[in-house]
Amino acid sequence: MKHRFTIFALIVLALLSYALYQALVVAPTEQTMGDVQRIFYYHVPSAWTAFLLFFINFLASIWYLVQRKPAADIVALTTAEVGTVFCTVVLVTGPLWARPVWGIWWTWDVRLTSTLVLWLIYVSYLILRRFSTGSQTPVLAAALAIFGFVDVPIVYLSIWFFRTQHPQPVMGGGGSLDPRMWHALLINWLAFLAFALLVCSIRYRLEFLQRELEETQALESLLEPKP
Amino acid sequence: MNFLDAAYIATWLIHIAYLTTLVGRFKKLRQEIGQLPRK
Numbered sequence: 001m002k003h004r005f006t007i008f009a010l011i012v013l014a015l016l017s018y019a020l021y022q023a024l025v026v027a028p029t030e031q032t033m034g035d036v037q038r039i040f041y042y043h044v045p046s047a048w049t050a051f052l053l054f055f056i057n058f059l060a061s062i063w064y065l066v067q068r069k070p071a072a073d074i075v076a077l078t079t080a081e082v083g084t085v086f087c088t089v090v091l092v093t094g095p096l097w098a099r100p101v102w103g104i105w106w107t108w109d110v111r112l113t114s115t116l117v118l119w120l121i122y123v124s125y126l127i128l129r130r131f132s133t134g135s136q137t138p139v140l141a142a143a144l145a146i147f148g149f150v151d152v153p154i155v156y157l158s159i160w161f162f163r164t165q166h167p168q169p170v171m172g173g174g175g176s177l178d179p180r181m182w183h184a185l186l187i188n189w190l191a192f193l194a195f196a197l198l199v200c201s202i203r204y205r206l207e208f209l210q211r212e213l214e215e216t217q218a219l220e221s222l223l224e225p226k227p
Numbered sequence: 228m229n230f231l232d233a234a235y236i237a238t239w240l241i242h243i244a245y246l247t248t249l250v251g252r253f254k255k256l257r258q259e260i261g262q263l264p265r266k
Binding site for chain 1: 245256
């Protein structure tokens with residue numbers, strides 16, 4: 001098990017290095033923005049990965065509400081936490097691209113604001129999980145996650161529904177992308193997906209062991225002789 | 228530092244910071260497991 005994990009971690013590291021090389025060296029320089037456009041190879045795959053993780057969180061939350069399986073709850077918690085990390089990357093890299101291109105760090109545009117709201121929803125989900133101790137916490141968290149996920153399609157479709165300063169989407173946006181840029185983008189997404197899977201497996205294992213320990217401690221306290 | 232470098236460094240700082248918290252939580256968990264009475 002440990003051996004397989006190490007091999008997978010090394011594959012992920014190699015993939016991330018290759019993706020970085022594709023983004024910084026192989027992909028051509030964009031004519032109007034110059035090198036700063038390469039932020040796109042980290043910003044967009046991070047956003048797609050966050051959306052996918054929030055979608056898995058949404059499915060796992062439904063699964064938990066229907067079947068009350070602890071594994072579903074652990075998957076939901078894991079994907080929400082890792083998804084929030086990726087969403088943080090999106091919110092940090094976006095302004096770093098916007099400052100040289102738009103001349104401003106931030107604007108209260110629909111795409112940007114809905115992404116910030118999405119991040120706040122999942123941060124509140126994690127705060128609920130961290131500080132609420134009642135037995136109903138997983139149920140409340142699952143309900144919050146299901147309603148919270150509604151913001152994901154709003155973020156993605158906001159570009160079509162509202163006038164926005166944000167660039168048009170890469171897929172279905174009508175723009176054209178150089179094949180080498182496409183290649184770099186997809187390789188980076190693949191690398192970030194593999195990295196997300198690796199981090200999720202670590203987080204899942206941690207949560208699983210933590211719950212086992214809590215159960216053991218509860219049993220120990222029951223079996224302890226009373227004075 | 229240019230904006231491109233800042234974005235790439237910030238991305239990895241965020242991921243490394245999160246991984247560091249996971250390592251810390253694993254260490255704490257191992258300590259708690261070590262404190263369990265042996266049967």
